[in-house]
Amino acid sequence: MIGSTTHPKSGTCRILAAAGLALVLAGCAGSNPKDPLEGYNRAIFSFNEGVDKVALKPLAQGYEAAVPLPGRVGIANFFGNVGDLWIGVNNLLQGKPTNAAVDLGRVLINSxxxxxxxxxxxxxxxxxxxxEDFGQTMGRWGVGNGAYIVWPIIGPRTARDTLGFGVDMFADPVGYLDRVRLRNSLYGTRFVDTRASLLPTDKAIDEASLDKYAYVRDAYLQRRRSxxxxxxxxxxDDDAAIPGGVLSRAPMEPIDAVSHLVLTRVNGGSGSLLPMAERQ
Structure with a gap:
């Protein structure tokens, strides 16, 4: 049942405030214009790696062992269908009505x-x-990246994508369920299912570079721009605005397979990490 908006709104406000703080900090920290918060970001990156090693990855491995492949595919399809409606809204906001119509058609057929x-x-x-997500929509409107930030658990974002993530959370239908236990169960299942689907990428990512942090950062920024x-x-210029909202038809910059795996892992495959379960 759809009802209270308390949780989505409060979570969105916290994310928007955090993005604003990051923009302020970016103006007085670091010498790398691409990563002005690098010292902080590396510390949080290491923290996230530790959490994944001791908690998230083992949980995902247990889920993979307990749930047969057809069940995991069905769960992923279910959440993908939930997300298609918001993807369609973003396509419409980006001036792509044909793609938006396809997204709506997907929801109708799959539902x-x-x-x-x-x-x-x-x-x-x-x-x-x-x-598509709202961070991409703002990018298409010409909003620049802002500072690159690594958030605890959530992972890498730019300031723009942090703001976009807040809007994405606000628009997530799961967040509007009145039944807290059901809502939290859906959040948790979606998070664990996404992490389990990315287990095959772990080795490739670990072997991608001597400086894993820098590799993930550069892959993230390149992938989001793409x-x-x-x-x-x-x-x-990696942070060039999109003149008039019209996409350039210049040759595509190469994004290697491992970079794509990195971005799939840190972004849950769509540039929007799934929110952790709320506490009752």
Missing amino acids: TAGIGGLFDIASEVGLEKHE LIYDGRPPRG
Whole structure:
């Protein structure tokens, strides 16, 4: 049942305030213009790696062992279907009505023929799944990255993407469920299922570079830029605005497979990490 908006609104306000603080700190910290908060970011990155090693990864491994593959696919499809409606809204805000119509069609087909989204029938009939969020929408509007920030548990974001993440959380239908236990169960299941789906990438990421932090940072910034330009970013300034909201058709910058794995892991595959379960 849809009801109280207390949790989504309060969580969004905290994220927006944190993004504002990060912008202030960025003006007086660090010498690397791409990463003015590098000292802080490296410390939080190490903390997140430790949490993943002792808690999140073992939990995901247990989930993978307990839930058969068809069940995990169905769970991932269900949450993907929930997200398609907001993806469609972002496509509309970015001036891509055709893609938005595809997203709406996916929701209608998968919610009915796909039995509540457990089966991705829409992809089988040729309706492509898109990858959009409000951070990308702001990027398309010409909003710059701002400071690069690594948040505890949430992981890497730019200041712009932190603001976007707050809006994404506000728009998440799960956050509007009145039944706290059900809401928290859905948050937790989505988080663990996403981490479990990324277990095969662990070795590739660990072996990607001697400086794992720098590799993840650079891959994140490059991948997000590519998403804003729908895979065809112009060469040049990484934080260039998009003139008039029109995507450049310049040659695509290469993004190697390991970079994509890194971004899939740290962003849950869509640039928006799933929120942790709330406490009752």
